[in-house]
Amino acid sequence: MGLTLAEKILSMRLGYDVRAGDIALCEVDMAIVQDGTGTLTFDVIRQLMGRDFLKYPERALIVLDHLGPPGRPEYATMHGRLRKFAQETGCLLAEVGEGISHILLSERYVKPGDVVVGADSHTSTAAGMCAFATGMGSTDTAIAMALGKQWFRVPETIRFELHGKLPQGVYAKDIILQIIRLIGEDGAAYKAMEYGGPAIKELSMDARFTITSMAQECGAKLGLFPSDKETKRWLKLHGREAHWQPIEPDPDASYERVYEIDVSKLEPLVSEPHTPGNVKPISEVAQKRVKVHQVFLGTCTNGRLEDLKVAAEIVRGRQVAEDLRFLVYPGSRWIYRQALKKGIIRKLEEAGAIIAHAACGPCPGMQFGLLSDGEVCVATQNRNFKGRLGNPNSFIYLTSPATAAATAIEGVIADPRPYLKNGTE
Amino acid sequence: MIIRGRAWKFGDYVSTDLIAPGRYANLRDNLNEFVKHVLEDADPKFAPAALERKEAYIVVAGRNFGQGSSREHAARLIKLSGVPIVLAKSFARIFYRNCFNIGLPALTTDTDKIDHGDELEIDLEQGVIHNKTKGTQLPAGRIPPIMMQILSEGGIIEYIKRHGDLVFEKS
Secondary structure, rough: OEEEHHHHHHHHHOOOOOOOOEEEEEEOEEEEEOOOOOOHHHHHHHHHOOOOOOHHHHEEEEEEOOOOOOOOOHHHHHHHHHHHHHHOOOEEEEOOOOOOHHHHHHHHHHHOEEEEEEEOOHHHHHHHHHEEEEOOOOOHHHHHHHHOOOEOOOOOOEEEEEOOOOOOOOOOHHHHHHHHHHHHHOOOOEEEEEEEEEHHHHHOHHHHHHHHHHOOHHHEEEOOEOOOHHHHHHHHOOOOEEEHOOOOOOOOOOOEEEEEHHHHHHHOOOOOOOOOEEEEEEHHHHHOOEEEOOOEEEEEHHHHHHHHOOOOOHHHOOOOOOEEEEEEOEEEEHHHHHHHOHHHHHHHHHHEEEEEOOEEEOOOOOOOOOOOOOOOOOOOOOOOOOOOOOOOEEEEEEEOHHHHHHHHOOOEEEOOHHHHHHHHO | OEEEEEEEEEEEEEEEHOOOOHHHHHHHHHHHHHHHHHOOOOOOOHHHHHHHHEEEEEEEEOOOEEEEEOOOOHHHHHHHOOOOOOOOOEEEEEHHHHHHHHOOOOEOOOHHHHOOOOEEEEEEEOOEEOOOOEEEEOOOOOHHHHHHHHHHHHHHHHHHHHHHHOOOOOO
């Protein structure tokens, strides 16, 4: 019997075959913390080792993406502690403005076949490039950093076979929202998700990362794509072609379940408040004419170049609705610069968007773009839990960048498809 | 180990955002202050009652408790508020590991059979929940052997210190 992608990556690492249900104790290639989870992680390292210590400093990365530039004195203090830890241990540090940890991992560090952990639940994003990447708590991440290894229960795998061609106005975000709608927010609890089928060849890395970033919203340990030509193109784009290797699941691998999804039948989807699993078709939501106060484009889920580009094409030559704040947070400095070069930033800005630095932005609900009582935000982020944007009496709808952009123009939740009919795409 | 306390009921899909809201991120290095807001967005009455310490409350929740963000502060705040154990129909995976890592037991059971305010007595080794108020016994889901080992030594840090490394007995 063959191996699933999750089994294969862990088996490659260990040098012997492991199967679903086995315990894998293995070396970790990269471990990350961000500024919201880093200080607790380093407290635990001190508790464990008696001092600031990392087994492999070059495999540990701190990213200041949630709280910078600090809007509260406590955040500044936390940043100070994290910088000091980096100086003392020699680990990697990405400063305020460099971008979101998950995007930096994929641009700069992770290779297909790597084992990656992070004190952030969206660490699974990097599984889009066929790495065993998963989110953990601060204690587990502290162990991975201090000892250079971690244990995993090898997960069973749920396979998603994607067929057909995406219709105009429908994107990777709509695919993952459809999957959450299909299986539920705990539908893949403790499992690996694995994507295959003819339609994945058409999905760019930007699109794949959108899908894998939301594994946690299905309860999964991670969601994996194979490493193929597109993975190679991505690594080449970032000057790391030598890091590429092909990885495919075995044809006779054993899956817990297999879902067949015809993406040509999808329409734009929206997660209504207050859970990502509360998914409705745009045709239904648009009828309600929900008044929107803020649109937020960005995050590890939808802050990539393609996301900014599709939004820019929709808003170009138009103006954002009155009384609406349209916030754009590019996912990394590389993305920001590419978007500047290609004129994407200008189109967004001329339409009335507020362009911010490369960071998580409002998504963690800690300092940027928070909402007042009764306000509505349409966000391209991955979560809409009550209070997620700082106020339990506000409402968050999750959509693709295209739906978000159409909404920014109309001021109510809107279908993006009418904006794409004139061959703008 | 026998654990006693009174049930405090919560619903399905309680996320770590509801347990440890992001708007209190400024208190993440000050858990003794942060604990005053534990579970605030799920039930604002919980934290003040738990912190009075008149009795131990057991968090009794529905499906996928602790979903969402990995923030370990969520599990730590629940423990710090005096909760000796968390019961739920199911747990989100990161939260589940966080609980055992810090020595807070988390047990699955059919929590529909428990009402708010019921007096509970839990036998962890036997995996049985005695509902003293109702005079009933509920079977609990099995705790994986690795998690039981970690818990019995007071959490993963104590476990590693005692064994000198991250090693497991062959099971």
